[in-house]
Amino acid sequence: MGLAEIESAIAQLPAKDFAELMAWIQEYRERVWGKQIENDLAAGRRDATIAKAEEECRPGLDEVYEILGRRFSSGEHDVAARHNEHQP
Numbered sequence: 001m002g003l004a005e006i007e008s009a010i011a012q013l014p015a016k017d018f019a020e021l022m023a024w025i026q027e028y029r030e031r032v033w034g035k036q037i038e039n040d041l042a043a044g045r046r047d048a049t050i051a052k053a054e055e056e057c058r059p060g061l062d063e064v065y066e067i068l069g070r071r072f073s074s075g076e077h078d079v080a081a082r083h084n085e086h087q088p
Contacts, residue, residue, distance in 0.1 A: 013021065040046050 010018065010021065037046070
């Protein structure tokens with residue numbers, strides 16, 4: 001079956017069947033994409049991208065960890081309760 005026959009068959013599908021087909025295609029694409037990413041990671045093809053993202057995020061994460069460390073060292077551990085005090 002060629003692409004033209006597949007396109008013609010899809011065009012003739014009832015709406016419900018078309019929706020089910022589109023859901024299946026989306027799930028299939030996600031599985032294929034997921035497998036490609038797994039293969040790329042295993043082969044090290046994403047290492048440079050990951051390193052760059054980590055480098056770009058590091059300053060922000062360092063700040064978050066510093067704030068959390070100060071909060072933890074303050075002895076005040078129930079931050080949620082303190083937050084609720086300031087809610088209307």
